[in-house]
Amino acid sequence: MEVQNPPEQRQDVVAANGLSRELESRFRDCRLKRPFRRSAYDPGDVLEYGVTGVFPKVPARVRALVERYVGGGFAGQVYRVKVLEIVPVSILPVVESAELAAGSDAVGDVGLVEGRTYAVKILRPRSRFARGFRNLLYFLGYQAHFGAEVLPSAVRAGVLWQKLIRRAMAHETGDEAAVCDTYATFYDRELQSFGEINEWIDGRIWKFEADDRIFSRWDFEDSPPVDHSSPEYVHKKRFMKGLVNLLHRMGAGELARQYEWWTGKSTPNVLKRLSGEGSPRAGLTAVDFRAGLTLLPFLPMSPADIILIVRGLFRGRLVQFDRCDMTRLRSFVEQSRAFADLQPAVDELVSQTASYRASQPDVTHHHVRLLFSRRLRASVRRGAIRSWLSRGWLDDRGADLLGSRPLLWPVLWTVSWIPWLGRFCVSIWGNASSRRHLRLCWTDADYRGRALLGSRIETLIRWCRDGRAGAARAARLVDRPLAYWLERLTAGWLPAAWHRFVTDWAWAGEQIRDKVSFTLSFLRKPLFREQVLLDEVRRGREEGMLTASETSRIESQIKDPFMQKYLKFLAVHL
Known part of the structure; x- marks a missing residue:
């Protein structure tokens, strides 16, 4: 017996991806003078970028297949991709994004390998709300657009810091894999944003651990005792504390906010590699050095932010985001021979940072x-x-x-x-294209109709991707402008699930039936309750939340009287 919702959800995703490509083709048929306004990519899309290696700084052209959307926050959107082809720069007729490639070597290896999987991070959030909120805070702090999205100097500075931090962690801990590697930067013409290509980490965020020593764990100066009930929790906290201390010593104090434990939102920035499952300490990896939200003195967003704001005020910094101390970095690098081969990267970081800082009113x-x-x-x-x-x-x-x-x-x-x-x-x-587009919209009725159709197509693709409309309904609304505008002006302001619930009655009825059927089955059928629990356990195992032995133990105890009683109590609370 299986829960029915996940397969249906997967079918909706497949249908939405197919419709997106079909609608994009229809948009191209409109022959508009402006480009297609893309907000995201779908599995199966092929990306083609002119990239510039982080270190060494060499250009190349890369083709990659989008395998899936991983997620993202205020800093951008992340995709798991498979590199299909890497073309050396000497074969390219031109190098895209000349500012990224300026000063690069003529030939070289960007570090990518054909056939391998990587993480592509495009520094433009998928959500309109996330992007608007992020940009608003950034404007209040710096009076400019979000730097890493639109400035080559900002995106280069970010990846160069990550490269140096990786080397510093290798020198401090002996484990270079403690920081995710970064390979290249690029400009995405369709999303109109800069981005980066990073190492793909096969890992997980958290492991379920019973914690019956909630106070004693604060006393550990070294590793917790062998019999501790939540050793992974303790090791992760100590790892993040050590990384924060290192970043402050390197002069990257504002980047350290990404790993401050008491922000309550930094723990997902450290993953545990699945290859390190044998030890609670092994495999911890810092993966995200891109801050998303600007820290303003009047808007703390976590308990730790209050302390960070006060510290910033004592240093004379009203606004905190990613400003670093280059003098302290130089001093840190000069004290260790571990950075001897990375001196060109340090020099570029200093240069790019100066350019980045001088490009904003701030x-x-x-x-x-x-x-x-x-x-x-x-x-x-x-x-x-x-x-x-x-x-x-x-x-x-x-x-x-x-x-x-x-x-x-x-x-x-x-x-x-x-x-x-x-x-x-x-x-x-x-922009000459914008002027031609507007002129034709005013003077050519046929073009105006095609422009309105193109706008509907772009919106409906977003609706379908966000779950506001199913593939079939979105396809119908393309050629029904009155119904489309009525829905956009009324339900279009609602949250995605509410929007679809009030406009797609067949889907709403199906959701109600599924919820009622699930609840009644959970209340009445012991085997169904057991299967739901087993599905959750197996999902936890797939995501790395449970070990193989823990999974087997739970599965073997599914008939235990106490387990059955727990499931009955859970059913009553549904």
């Missing part, structure tokens, strides 16, 4: 220098133009033209922050 750091330093104002202008170019607001000609008109830039910069209107004004001024 009034809490630059203060009145913005008023008196012509060089700083010019650098901020170049940073804004680069950001708009990355986001597709400007084309190459518009960027060059704006760069030669310093008096026009303050006007456009001010207008650009007006919601909806800002992007429209900048694009109309600096």
Whole structure:
């Protein structure tokens, strides 16, 4: 006996992926003057990037197959991909994203291997809400667009820090695998965002452990005793504490926020490799060095943030995100021969960081220098133009033209922050494709109809991907503009599940029947209750939450009277 929902959910995903490709094809048939506005990728999509190796800094072209969407938060969206092809730069007619590849070697190995699996992180959140909230906090702190999404200097600085931290951990602990490796950076033209290619970690987040020593575990200065009931918990906490101390010594104090235990949200940033299952200490790996949310002095988001804000104020920093101390890094590197071969990476990090910091207004750091330093104002202008170019607001000609008109830039910069209107004004001024698209929408009725169809297609793809509409309903709404607009203006503002519940009555009825059937079966049928528990146990085993021996033990005790009583009590509380 099996629970029926998961297979049906998988069928919905497969149907949605197929519809997305079909609708994208219809969008191309519209022959619009603007590009398709993509928000995410689906399993089976093929990515093609011009990449630049982290170290050594060599360019190449990579083709990769998206195997699945892993997840993501405020920093971006992560995919598991399989590399299909790597083309050396000498074969390429051009190198994409020249700013990323600037100063790179002519030939070399980016470190990727054809046929292997990697993690691709695109620094643009999949959720519109997540992206909007993240960008709002970043704007309040730095008066600019999210740096790693739109600036090559910011994305390069992030991966170079990760490379150096990996070497430092190897020197401190003797285990280079304690930090996830990073291989290359790229610019995604469809998502209009920079990204990075990292090592794929076969691992898990947490193991279920009974903790009957909740207070005594705080006393451990070294490894916990052998008979401790939650050794993995203790080792993970000690690992994160050691990493935080290392980051502070390296000058990356603001990056250390990613691993502060008491934030209550940092533990998923450390995975345990499945290869280290034999020991509670082995296999712990730090995987995420990209902060997502800016820490503002008036908006702590965890208990630890209050302490971090106070510490920042004593250092004179009102805003905290990813600012690091290059002087302290230089001193740290010079004290160890472990970084001798990474000196070019250190030099690039210092250069990219200086460029990154000088490209933003950042009034809490630059203060009145913005008023008196012509060089700083010019650098901020170049940073804004680069950001708009990355986001597709400007084309190459518009960027060059704006760069030669310093008096026009303050006007456009001010207008650009007006919601909806800002992007429209900048694009109309600096993007020829946007101007042609708008002109045809006003003067050509046939083109206007195709433009409205293209907009519906983009929205319905997002609805289908987010679970707002099933594949069949989304396909019907494509050619029903009145029904589409009625639904978008009414239910489109609701959460995804509510939206589908009130607009797709067949799906709503099916959900109600499934929930009622599941509850009644769980109450009445002992075998069904047992199967539900076994399915959960096996899922926990697949995700690494349980060991093989723990799984076998639970399965062997499924008929135990106390286990049966537990399941009955659980049924009553449904």
